[in-house]
Amino acid sequence: xxxxxxxxxxxxxxxxxxxxxxxxxxxxxxxxxxxxxxxxxxxxxxxxxxxxxxxxxxxxxxxxxxxxxxxxxxxxxxxxxxxxxxxxxxxxxxxxxxxxxxx
Numbered sequence: 001x002x003x004x005x006x007x008x009x010x011x012x013x014x015x016x017x018x019x020x021x022x023x024x025x026x027x028x029x030x031x032x033x034x035x036x037x038x039x040x041x042x043x044x045x046x047x048x049x050x051x052x053x054x055x056x057x058x059x060x061x062x063x064x065x066x067x068x069x070x071x072x073x074x075x076x077x078x079x080x081x082x083x084x085x086x087x088x089x090x091x092x093x094x095x096x097x098x099x100x101x102x103x
Contacts, residue, residue, distance in 0.1 A: 037061060 016029040028038055036057050038044070043058040056062065072078060077085075 014031075016032060018027050018029060020026050032038070037059050038057045045056045045058060047054045047056065
């Protein structure tokens with residue numbers, strides 16, 4: 001459903017209403033709390049996207065959804081490995097320069 005909100009498409013099947021208290025608090029409807037495993041103390045992030053407020057509970061399931069997104073493809077080098085190789089090449093060039101000029 002979040003992708004629909006972000007793209008502007010309406011994939012909404014159910015609509016829930018809540019009211020903000022004088023302290024700025026908002027009660028999440030029970031059906032949504034159960035569906036998204038939101039319990040007391042669950043952290044919730046709010047993001048503004050195209051004039052809309054998107055609420056994302058930071059649950060174990062949400063965190064686990066990121067598993068593997070930084071996994072390297074076969075033959076791909078990590079950014080750390082690329083930096084190590086670049087530095088080694090710079091050192092090699094500097095040593096050649098010193099050897100040529102006798103500095």
